[in-house]
Amino acid sequence: MVLLLPFIDSFQRVDLRTRAFNVPPCKLASKDGAVLSVGADVQFRIWDPVLSVMTVKDLNMATRMTAQNAMTKALLKRPLREIQMEKLKISDQLLLEINDVTRAWGLEVDRVELAVEAVLQPPQDSPAGPNLDSTLQQLALHFLGGGLSSVEGGLSAPGPADTLEMVSEVEQPAPPVGAGPGPKQPVAEGLLTALQPFLSEALVSQVGACYQFNVVLPSGAQSVYFLDLTTGHGRVGHGVPDGIPDVVVEMTEADLRALLCRELRPLGAYMSGRLKVKGDLAVAMKLEAVLRALK
Numbered sequence: 001m002v003l004l005l006p007f008i009d010s011f012q013r014v015d016l017r018t019r020a021f022n023v024p025p026c027k028l029a030s031k032d033g034a035v036l037s038v039g040a041d042v043q044f045r046i047w048d049p050v051l052s053v054m055t056v057k058d059l060n061m062a063t064r065m066t067a068q069n070a071m072t073k074a075l076l077k078r079p080l081r082e083i084q085m086e087k088l089k090i091s092d093q094l095l096l097e098i099n100d101v102t103r104a105w106g107l108e109v110d111r112v113e114l115a116v117e118a119v120l121q122p123p124q125d126s127p128a129g130p131n132l133d134s135t136l137q138q139l140a141l142h143f144l145g146g147g148l149s150s151v152e153g154g155l156s157a158p159g160p161a162d163t164l165e166m167v168s169e170v171e172q173p174a175p176p177v178g179a180g181p182g183p184k185q186p187v188a189e190g191l192l193t194a195l196q197p198f199l200s201e202a203l204v205s206q207v208g209a210c211y212q213f214n215v216v217l218p219s220g221a222q223s224v225y226f227l228d229l230t231t232g233h234g235r236v237g238h239g240v241p242d243g244i245p246d247v248v249v250e251m252t253e254a255d256l257r258a259l260l261c262r263e264l265r266p267l268g269a270y271m272s273g274r275l276k277v278k279g280d281l282a283v284a285m286k287l288e289a290v291l292r293a294l295k
Contacts, residue, residue: 014049018110021060022271023068025117033124034080037117040094041268042067044102044109051106063102067112070097080123087114115268117258192225192236195260198293199234207286212245216252227290247279249287262291 025039044063046052056062074090074097075083083090095112102109192213207229215223226241228234251259255274258264266287269275277284 012053014046014052016046016049018043018045020271021064022268023064023071027120028072028075030075030080030083031077032079034119035121036080036119038071038075039115039117039268040067040071041113041115041265041271042109043111044107046106047108048106055105059105059107062105063107066101067094067098070094080119084116087116090114113265113267115265116263118263195227195236199236201233203289203293204229204232204234206289209246209283209286210241210243212241212248214248214250215256216250218253247277247284249284250276260294
């Protein structure tokens with residue numbers, strides 16, 4: 001049997017589920033002259049399918065352009081340090097500004113996550129401030145030595161005591177200035193091992209999963225590490241876990257460092273292809289709880 005509906009010329013299916021897209025990282029200049037690479041992750045849903053079809057031709061492209069324009073305008077008004085320290089506040093502001101435009105299209109943005117990928121040029125009018133919180137800054141300096149200082153363009157703290165501490169940490173590795181991490185301990189191993197003091201029973205209860213990290217080194221070789229948050233206070237170390245991991249994560253050593261230094265978010269890394277996941281994606285995104293524990 002064939003049912004003909006002559007009064008319908010065409011139809012379009014509209015997905016009302018919550019979806020996400022990423023604003024690709026782009027180079028932006030902050031108020032104080034710093035140049036940084038910034039992107040964003042946006043979650044949205046369509047609440048009025050009729051408006052979403054009738055008001056704009058390409059809803060996804062229009063929303064992405066709106067988000068990119070709002071992000072550009074917001075960051076041009078702020079200095080680098082404010083952008084780094086107030087990312088959540090800026091993300092909330094972007095959420096409101098984007099929704100002011102997209103609600104007329106039948107689309108509502110649920111969440112915006114600003115992702116500062118890298119600082120390409122320090123501020124011109126003032127010395128570059130630290131782009132990590134104090135705990136991670138000391139952790140990274142301890143394991144990366146002069147390599148991190150060359151990446152960040154030189155770290156300087158406001159107090160003399162902090163300055164003396166940082167200089168002593170940088171001078172401990174090998175003599176060459178600006179040299180990379182020492183050969184005895186790979187960067188990835190140092191950073192992952194340094195997670196141990198931050199693990200706790202509360203974190204194990206919150207995450208409850210075992211991760212295997214396949215880290216691609218600059219030489220092209222691959223090192224394997226594990227983060228077991230299933231029992232006790234949790235464990236982290238070199239090699240494969242004792243049991244079958246819930247998720248296998250693959251990324252480069254540089255992206256791992258950016259992830260642990262909060263310069264890269266798990267969702268943003270996954271959507272940009274910098275983080276490859278084998279297993280449950282929702283479990284992989286629980287790594288955000290581990291990163292929050294580093295604060």
